[in-house]
Amino acid sequence: MDPRIHSLQSHPPLSISSTKRTPAKNGNASFNSVLQQELSEIKISKHAKLRMKERNLYISETEWVKMEERIREAKQKGVTDSLILMKDKALVVSTKNNTVITAMNKQEAKSQIFTNINGTIVMED
Template identity: 50%
Template sequence: MVKSFLHQIPVQTLAPKQLFQQPAIRERSVNERFSAHLQQEINKDTHQLTISKHAGERMEQRGIFINDKTWNQVSKKIYEAKTKGVNESLVILKDAALIVSAKNQTVITAMNRHEASSQIFTNINGTILLD
């Protein structure tokens, strides 16, 4: 006569909360990595503005000089405006005013602040003030 033994393996039941806990952790990790990658790309200096021929000529004629630090600020703000749906923006600086196509990241025209104070700006759906 053969004796057979059954070995029972203890079974642990999982509550519904425990069943879904692991994927949530993985999803959060993926989101955190994506967020970090997105922020890294935003912080890159890939959002450089192009100066149109017309704007370049106006800047030269009017003696407008904008330093690199200010250009970087303008570039970042234009990119931010673009992400918020702005197509054409008026950028007001301490000594100059620029009309910039956020859509194309191109400076369309430039004028000094004195000249800009007597202008009417149309077809602009965003304004950036950088003093």
């Protein structure tokens, strides 16, 4: 057999997993709205999950929604890594990746020096 000719391997067809999407009210979501919805979800790193569990930190659904809005605003202003100060906790978030990097209670945050951030979001209400 000619060394330039390679036998093709059979691969199973790609399967596309279905994800929960909320259709637009008219039934036809625009590409941009679907893209924004997919990009807006905040993820939590393994490290942050561990810290939240160790420190007994809880973030309510309304706090997540507000945080998501504020992260979107910060991203529009060019912020890539942010410190989010809440009433009783502080989070370091990669706004570029929509990922919570670490979390701590407010007392702990007072004794920290935060580096490698280029924006702060204050959500103390």
